[in-house]
Amino acid sequence: MKLELLAEKLGFQQKEGTFVRTFSGYEASLVMYKVPGSYVKIPMVLFVLNKSIDKEDTKAIMKASKLRGIFKESVALKDNAILIQPRFNNNEKFDAYVNKIVSTFEDLRLKQLDYCPYCGEGETDSKRILKGTIIHVHDRCVKDFVEKVSTHLETVGNSKENLLKSIIFALIGGFIGLLPSIIILFATGFYSAWLFLLIPFAAFYGFKKGGAQRGSYVMVIIALISFILAPGFMAFAYYSMAIVNELTFAEALAIDEFRADFVTDMIMSVVFTALAVFFSWKKIYTQTHGQIKKDISELKG
Numbered sequence: 001m002k003l004e005l006l007a008e009k010l011g012f013q014q015k016e017g018t019f020v021r022t023f024s025g026y027e028a029s030l031v032m033y034k035v036p037g038s039y040v041k042i043p044m045v046l047f048v049l050n051k052s053i054d055k056e057d058t059k060a061i062m063k064a065s066k067l068r069g070i071f072k073e074s075v076a077l078k079d080n081a082i083l084i085q086p087r088f089n090n091n092e093k094f095d096a097y098v099n100k101i102v103s104t105f106e107d108l109r110l111k112q113l114d115y116c117p118y119c120g121e122g123e124t125d126s127k128r129i130l131k132g133t134i135i136h137v138h139d140r141c142v143k144d145f146v147e148k149v150s151t152h153l154e155t156v157g158n159s160k161e162n163l164l165k166s167i168i169f170a171l172i173g174g175f176i177g178l179l180p181s182i183i184i185l186f187a188t189g190f191y192s193a194w195l196f197l198l199i200p201f202a203a204f205y206g207f208k209k210g211g212a213q214r215g216s217y218v219m220v221i222i223a224l225i226s227f228i229l230a231p232g233f234m235a236f237a238y239y240s241m242a243i244v245n246e247l248t249f250a251e252a253l254a255i256d257e258f259r260a261d262f263v264t265d266m267i268m269s270v271v272f273t274a275l276a277v278f279f280s281w282k283k284i285y286t287q288t289h290g291q292i293k294k295d296i297s298e299l300k301g
Ligand SMILES: [Zn+2]
Pocket: 116, 117, 118, 119, 120, 121, 137, 138, 141
């Protein structure tokens, strides 16, 4: 459903390109929320609060809303925003549902963020739209913050320290991630696209352990490692099979059945690796400097 239509249905008003509605003094925004690490976007009701929502708060809110899980977000502060699904199409039920959650905020002494999150002062002179909601700020504070983070990314972010170590760790990690696929393949003769997903994640885990800076190029390294390891292993398996049967690889390839199986498996390993890279991309990207740069560009407005 279009956000405009849903907003109208649930009583949200348009305000500077956002959709807002106040529930007992708390301003909520209806936003199109991109589920972290995925390509999925869903409409959500967003509340931005003045402090981090801790575990106890989360529990209390979940109890009040009867939700199994809630999304927490960082909007200018860390973990200070909460997203709930607009579950009811019936207005009365929706209002009761949201009001119950809002009354939990009051019980937990979570207040709405109504001051500049960078300096804590109330008299703001500017606004930014972050994650679909309006945040009141000082222009000066935002500029200082953006400059500070940008400078940090330029100096520390471009450091090549530990890069080689991280790449080696990523290779080792990727190989460990490949093992389940190898075991299942030998045991059953099948592949699972989901098991291939372990390769990029394990490679990234290794990269992080290596301690290098996570520039945006990490994505390319992880993709490369995945594409080298999985099809590379497949080729190696066929090569070994030929040797075990006392044939050279060329001789084995001359056998129609061997060649057909080899080609099929090579194609499948490339396809599955591509799927794994595609599905892991966003999740890994959110942990790189690429994500920070994106967040910063949103602030520049
Ligand atoms: Zn400020």
